[in-house]
Amino acid sequence: MKLVFERIKLFKGVFCYSYAMPYKFTFDLSKLPRFFFNEIAIISYQKGMHKAVLNTLKEIILKFRIQEATGLNLSDAVVLLQDLIDLHGINVMQRKKFLKTKKRALFLPHCTRKFMDSRCQAIFDPSIPSYNCKHCSKDCLVSKANRLAENKGYDVYVVPGGSCVPKIVKNARYEGAIGIACGEEMKMSGNVLGSMNVAGQAIPLIKNGCANTAFSLETLQKTL
Ligand code: SF4
Ligand code: SF4
DSSP states (O other): OOOEEEEEEEETTEEEEEEEOSSSSOOOGGGSOHHHHHHHHHHHHHTTHHHHTHHHHHHHHHHTTHHHHHOOOHHHHHHHHHHHHHHHHHHHHHHHHHHHOSSEEEEEEGGGSSOSSTTOOOEEETTTTEEEOOOOOTTOHHHHHHHHHHHTTOEEEEESSGGGHHHHHHHHTOSEEEEEEOHHHHHHHHHHHHHTTOEEEEEEOSBOSSSSOBOOHHHHHHHO
């Protein structure tokens, strides 16, 4: 690429030199308000633009070597990325409404427990239905998330599947809910909660597989 020096006037008598890149201008986006990016996410979601950027998604996947890092094939990686964008769009759209809610619950998937066998001391109550974590392992994600959320006034449920969520929300009359699960599972329960007028925030798993799965505690902390 041919680089050309350009003389740019900054203010009275002060000049700087810049490379003339494909853009004919320089910019700094750091001072833009955060809502600008959120608006883009909302509009692109509403207009279904994310579906139309398939080629761009493929480029991003190749650029960041997502396939090598995850072991996914290209089409699976595209589906995963599309779901993550979908969920982010929904989160942004629901955020204001969610923040106004007073009674909230956190739903954790049972697959994020440290143990999936009898070593897990949680007691399952089928009448709710939810596991009640006994905090047997300090490094268990469920235990950590449980403490974080309870300290912020949330009721916490550890559920064996997304289909349990609407029943719990309806019985306890929650206004807001945070759900952690894999993308597909999340979209299904999200649709049902939407129809119940419950403001939802979704946190997708960063590792799935129905056992020894994981989510970001940092993301949860921000979402709470
Ligand atoms: S900390 Fe809780 S969820 Fe994790 S293994 Fe122990 S009882 Fe089960
Ligand atoms: S990985 Fe997904 S489908 Fe499997 S148990 Fe966890 S949330 Fe449910």
